[in-house]
Structures are given as structure tokens and as C-alpha cells.
Amino acid sequence: MDDFVTSKLIEWQLPGLIERFRDEAIDEESFGYLDLHTITTLIPRIGERLKFINKHNEFVRHTVCPPATLPTPDLPAATVANANPEMAALPNPDPEMPDATMVPVLQIVPVFDICAVLSAVPEGRSIVESLDTDQLITGKERKAMVRILVSHLIERCGETPTAVMKIALASALIHAFPCLNDDSGSGFGTWYAKGRSHHPATGFLEERLRNIRKQLRRSSRGPRPQREQDTVPSRIVIPDCTRFFDPLRRACT
Template identity: 50%
Template sequence: MDEFVKGKLITEWQLPELIDTFADEAIDQESFQLLDEATIAALVPRVGLRLKFKKKFREFVTNSAVLTAARAPLTEDPHNSAVNEETVNSLRLVFEVIPVFDIRPIMAATSDGRAILTNLGHTGQLLTKERRCLVRILVSHLIETFIETPSTNTKIALANSLIQTFPCLRDSSDTGRNSWFAKGRKAMPSTGFLEERLRNIRKHTTHTCTHTHTNVRLNCVAGRLLYYNEINLTKCIV
């Protein structure tokens, strides 16, 4: 067993359950650093463990890249040293790991997703109902992995993975994916089925939180419990 991988899985990440699998597949330090979405899904089929591993692995890749940039030699020219430091700091701020989504396993994890896979295999087409279901499944996976605010590049990666897996879902745009996700330009917001679903979920979440926190406020003042809402103020003596 590679000591680097063993140290990561047992000592740092607390995932000893994966040791035997990684040893059987001869995953050493070099191959560990080359793991992609599909390989991780094959190595860690159990969803709970896979989510934990992917979270740790993304942090590892990000930190490794930033550390490499930080260790790069700076020029001795005093006029350029500030520029180099600014470059390193920028890398720390904007470096992002762009994931690769394995669409088939994501879909196969649900009964509706399996039905869609079967239909696509037979007809190469999606009904409106099936397309909405497909979007719900993919966005649910996106939120589980990246919460409710995945980056634009992450959403582009998901849309690209979808049309690469199922070329029949490409549209007539230059990218072939604009109906699924199109990046906003200038003052125009992003569009597409994936973005619309995410936007609706965020609106629902925001509305729920706003309703909870603004319409009902409790405050105990001088032994009196005051109930506030937007229309009435009622006092109830405790």
C-alpha cells in the first residue's frame, strides 16, 4: 500500500474503509493525484463515502495547486516582485477545480433516472416531463455536492458532460448546450434549464427564510412577550 495514499485515507481524512479498494487497484501517489469523477465513482460506489471523499479530494487538489504557485521562485527585480506576489495571491483567490460529471451513474441512482436512461437508449429523445425530471435529478446532485451556489464553470461542466454523454441532447447553439446552460453576458443573467431550476430553488429558500424571520419576531421586554408582524402589534402579558 502506497504510504502517501495510506496517510491521506487513514490519518488525514479518516476514511479507512477505502484502504483495501485503493490497494487492490494499485492507487499510488501519482495515480491518486490524477483521479477524476468517473474513476472516483468506480472506486467508491457507496454514495455517502464518495461524497466525503470528493470533498476532501477537492480540498487536496486546490491546496496542492496553491502551494505550488506559492513556492514558485519570485524574481529578484524589486520592480517585478510586487507583481509576482500579486499573481500568487490572485491564484489563491481564484483557483478553482472544475469537476467532470459522470452523468449515467448520477441518473442510475434513482428509479426515474433509470427510466430516462432506458428511454434515451431506445428513442434518443426526451418528453417535456422527462426533461424536467432529468433537470431535477442533475440539479439535486449539484446542490448535494456544491450547495446552492455552484460556480458558472461548474454549471458549464455539468451541461457539457450531459451533451457529451447524450449527443442527442445537443441544441443548435455554437456550444451545443445553451438550452441547458448559457453563461450570462453583460447585464443579462445566465439562462437554461439547469440555471432556471437553481434559480427557482434559491427563490423558494429565500422566500421561506424571509417569511420566517420578518413576519414573526419574538422579543421579551420587561416581562412582556411581544408578538410582531407586518400589520398588527399585539401585547400578551406573560
């Protein structure tokens, strides 16, 4: 570990992490590449992890180069704020550059601080405690957690968040609480699975979003108008002559 990382940790009042970062050989270059999964592995204690994530997000926002400095203007620019950077590679679009077959492009992945979102409400704080101590939650707690997280997602992205945002939320959830990991390929398929081959997206988060959208559409349409048969009283037909049966006379009069 170089002096840059040491000075940053001291500046952020996290000197207790210096030894851990030194053991993992985190230098100035790798320090900027840290993502949420790696940070969770490096810093198991929640309090220190939350402080580091907040400081690291600010550090990344001030050090990421703007899109104008990318090698070619034809490449898409990242647009999501409050994020950690990850490097991806796209094929070189310029045939005049034979020596460069791949051009690095900065991809920005949204970050969700799951512990902070849940801890903002009393119900969520009890859920965090259950996950930290017992490594499990009840069905009632799971529904409450999904409700809190989806409300935060809608506040941040609106009622129709992109698949990228939903994946980021589900991924952040299992990174914050590995006990919620499932056996799907992504590890968070139970919480969100992107739709494929004309099949809609699934998962607890997606179901909650879908139900909220239905409720919003229903409320925007207003009360259901009454049908004509509900407003017009039904007619009762009375015959011209009512016939009564006299059992003594055994005849109709």
C-alpha cells in the same frame, strides 16, 4: 500504445479496451490528458465507460502535482476536487525569463457522472434508458432530469454553485447524451448559458436553480404576516333612522 496503458487497462479489469486505445495511439502522456468528451468518444459502451471514468479519476488525483510545484507562486492554484486535469497556458509573469513566453498552468475541471447521478433514482433510470434507446425524451422526462441533476448539484456545491460548476454539469450532460446537443456555440446553451452584458444566465438548469433559491428564501422568511385590515373586522355603519318605502301609500315613513 505503450506498455503503461496496457498494464493500466488490465489492472482496471478492462482488457477489452486495449485494442481501441491502441488504434487511437493513446500512450502514457495522452492517457493523463483524457477528458470526459474524449473518454465518451473512446468508450461508447456505458458500463465500460463508467468503470473507466471512476478508475481514471482516482489515477488523476494521485498523479497530479500539488500547486506548490508550479513555476511561480503568483499563479492561481486549482481548488476543485474529484476532477480531470486539462492544461491551459497563461502569459509568463516573470520578465526575467525571456525564453519562456508561456507557462503551462494546471486547470482542474469538475467531473459529473451524469449516468450515475440519474441512475441513482428509479425515475432517472427510465430517463437513461429512453436516451440510450430512443435518443430523445419527453417534456415531462426533461423536467424530471433537470430536477435530479440540480438536486445533485446543490448537494455538492450548495444553492449558489459557481458558473464553472454549472458549465461542467451542462457540458457533462451533452457529452453523456450527444442527442441533447443544441445548435448554440457551446452545444449546451439550452441547458445553461452564462450571463453576459448585464443579462442573467439562462437555461433549464439555471431556471431550476433560480426557482429553488426563491422557494428557500420564501420559506426562511416564514409565513406572511397578516395585514391590519385582515385582522380587524370591517365596520358596518348603521344609519340612525332607516327609511322604508310603502308602495301602497307611495310615501316614505
